[in-house]
Amino acid sequence: KAGVTQTPRYLIKTRGQQVTLSCSPISGHRSVSWYQQTPGQGLQFLFEYFSETQRNKGNFPGRFSGRQFSNSRSEMNVSTLELGDSALYLCASSLAAGLSSEAFFGQGTRLTVV
Amino acid sequence: DQQVKQNSPSLSVQEGRISILNCDYTNSMFDYFLWYKKYPAEGPTFLISISSIKDKNEDGRFTVFLNKSAKHLSLHIVPSQPGDSAVYFCAASRNEKLTFGTGTRLTIIP
Numbered sequence: 001k002a003g004v005t006q007t008p009r010y011l012i013k014t015r016g017q018q019v020t021l022s023c024s025p026i027s028g029h030r031s032v033s034w035y036q037q038t039p040g041q042g043l044q045f046l047f048e049y050f051s052e053t054q055r056n057k058g059n060f061p062g063r064f065s066g067r068q069f070s071n072s073r074s075e076m077n078v079s080t081l082e083l084g085d086s087a088l089y090l091c092a093s094s095l096a097a098g099l100s101s102e103a104f105f106g107q108g109t110r111l112t113v114v
Numbered sequence: 115d116q117q118v119k120q121n122s123p124s125l126s127v128q129e130g131r132i133s134i135l136n137c138d139y140t141n142s143m144f145d146y147f148l149w150y151k152k153y154p155a156e157g158p159t160f161l162i163s164i165s166s167i168k169d170k171n172e173d174g175r176f177t178v179f180l181n182k183s184a185k186h187l188s189l190h191i192v193p194s195q196p197g198d199s200a201v202y203f204c205a206a207s208r209n210e211k212l213t214f215g216t217g218t219r220l221t222i223i224p
Contacts, residue, residue: 004157035214041116043158043203043214056211090157098210099146105157 002027004093004106012112018079021109025072025093031055032074033103034066037088046089049074050097078111086113117141118206120215129224133191137204137215140185144206144213149178149189152201152217161202162189194222 005024013019025032033056034046045058049068066076072093078085088110092103119138127133135149145166150158164171164178164187171178177190187206191198201217 033212040216042118042120042216043205043212045212045214048210056209058211092157099148099163099207099212102160105159107155107157 004091004104006089006091006106006109008109009107010110010112012114013081014114015081015083017081018077019081019111021076021078021089021091021111023074023076023091023093023106025074025091026104029093029095029104030072031094031097031101031103032068032072033092033094034074034076035090035092036060037090037108038086043090046076048097055097081113083113086111116216117144118204118213118215120202120204120218122218123216124219124221126221126223127194129196129222130193133189133194133198133220133222135189135191135202135204135218135220137187137189138185139187139206141206141208141213142182142185143208146207147178147180147187148205148207148212149176150203150205150214151198152203158203191220196222196224198222 031050033048035043048056068074088108090108092105094103095101148163149161152158205212205214
């Protein structure tokens with residue numbers, strides 16, 4: 001069975017631009033969570049979507065937003081990019097919401113802001 | 115403010131010996147703890163977890179210990195194998211939001 005697919009794998013953007021990242025969960029999984037990984041901060045939780053609704057949200061500014069579609073695919077958008085947004089963005093899918101079922105991570109999208 | 119800390123960025127252990135990875139946290143409201151393993155160019159994979167009502171959970175070669183009074187979590191791997199070489203992240207949950215540590219790179223020396 002196919003794993004979690006994130007596209008694109010690599011992305012270079014300039015400051016002030018916006019970016020959209022995509023995550024296709026494992027077939028049948030309805031929960032998608034997004035994380036930002038930076039060398040100094042480790043993995044930080046961005047948000048969780050379940051059945052097209054944002055269920056949980058981390059401490060990130062409003063420039064970070066997301067959505068989930070009826071097929072459970074999720075997109076994450078970052079507007080007005082800053083240099084500090086350069087990071088590996090990981091999404092994870094699970095059957096159910098929260099921590100009640102195991103989360104499977106994608107390989108991530110590495111975003112570089114120049 | 116880093117609520118979950120892994121103070122050792124790296125650790126080297128001889129094959130066959132015990133690997134002990136440590137994690138400290140500051141928020142006493144965390145109620146669930148997890149360990150993830152990450153290979154280069156792959157996403158993290160879940161290893162083992164423990165609820166705050168327990169002090170030990172074992173799964174094969176992996177055992178997680180929780181000391182709530184010290185706000186300390188550790189992962190023991192015994193015996194260590196070359197395939198265990200990876201970055202290990204601990205994570206703590208409150209209201210189902212995960213907070214991760216910065217990771218410890220474990221290298222198993224053959």
